[in-house]
Amino acid sequence: MELKKNAFKAGLKAGQPQLGLWSSLCSPIVLEMLSNVGFDWLLIDAEHSPLEIADLLPLLQASAAGPSMAAVRPPWNDKVLLKRVLDIGAQTVLIPFVENEDEAAAAVSSCRYPPHGIRGVAGATRASGYGRIPDYLHRAQEELCILVQVETGAALSRLPQIAATEGVDGVFIGPSDLSASMGHLGNPAHPDVQAAIKNAAQVIRDAGKAPGILATSVDDAKRYLDWGFGFVACGIDLRLLATGAATLLSNMR
Numbered sequence: 001m002e003l004k005k006n007a008f009k010a011g012l013k014a015g016q017p018q019l020g021l022w023s024s025l026c027s028p029i030v031l032e033m034l035s036n037v038g039f040d041w042l043l044i045d046a047e048h049s050p051l052e053i054a055d056l057l058p059l060l061q062a063s064a065a066g067p068s069m070a071a072v073r074p075p076w077n078d079k080v081l082l083k084r085v086l087d088i089g090a091q092t093v094l095i096p097f098v099e100n101e102d103e104a105a106a107a108v109s110s111c112r113y114p115p116h117g118i119r120g121v122a123g124a125t126r127a128s129g130y131g132r133i134p135d136y137l138h139r140a141q142e143e144l145c146i147l148v149q150v151e152t153g154a155a156l157s158r159l160p161q162i163a164a165t166e167g168v169d170g171v172f173i174g175p176s177d178l179s180a181s182m183g184h185l186g187n188p189a190h191p192d193v194q195a196a197i198k199n200a201a202q203v204i205r206d207a208g209k210a211p212g213i214l215a216t217s218v219d220d221a222k223r224y225l226d227w228g229f230g231f232v233a234c235g236i237d238l239r240l241l242a243t244g245a246a247t248l249l250s251n252m253r
């Protein structure tokens with residue numbers, strides 16, 4: 001059995017914009033459906049959802065039904081959580097609340113086996129094809145994509161160092177938390193926040209890494225792509241369902 005190629009990571013490296021969808025619905029049926037819609041990547045959010053580690057198994061299986069690549073956001077930058085998320089088969093991880101280069105380096109280390117990191121070794125995980133990928137331990141990191149999330153003003157001030165951290169493939173800007181940290185809770189559209197986001201994309205690109213972000217409208221997603229963001233989640237499944245249902249009902253009344 002061969003180590004699975006991470007087409008999302010390859011696309012980022014080739015400079016091809018990766019269009020994604022954020023999934024908060026915690027549903028294998030939804031992810032199975034979405035995986036064939038055609039997005040390059042699907043983000044399974046275990047930070048702001050009730051997902052536990054065991055819940056990720058059917059979600060990752062469902063995501064593999066189509067060509068989209070799955071990414072998992074664990075609840076925290078924690079070596080135990082990351083080990084378990086990787087062992088269950090995530091090849092792309094979006095690691096929240098990385099505040100400086102030490103935390104970025106710790107995140108990378110959590111994802112790599114010794115001597116390059118501290119990831120615990122297990123012989124037969126889902127990630128290693130239950131032990132049937134013979135070179136998994138030595139080659140896993142080639143196909144892992146490590147994305148760190150910058151979401152405060154303090155983290156922005158360390159952005160060049162975070163982005164330059166060896167092993168970090170991309171830096172994701174969290175517009176909601178960043179706007180909160182900048183004194184504009186609930187208003188990522190505030191001009192100061194948007195200016196900070198635009199500048200962040202350039203800083204991340206200057207470090208040779210891919211900038212990423214979450215948008216909740218087509219206009220926002222297109223603007224972020226114009227600003228040079230390399231991976232953009234263009235919407236959230238829960239929100240698409242909620243707004244679609246509300247629109248349907250209002251059209252009927």
Ligand SMILES: O=C(O)C(=O)C[C@H](O)[C@@H](O)CO
Pocket residue numbers: 024045048151173174175176177178214236
């Ligand atoms: O700060 C942000 O923005 C994010 O990290 C995304 C949020 O967690 C949320 O909008 C996902 O539903």
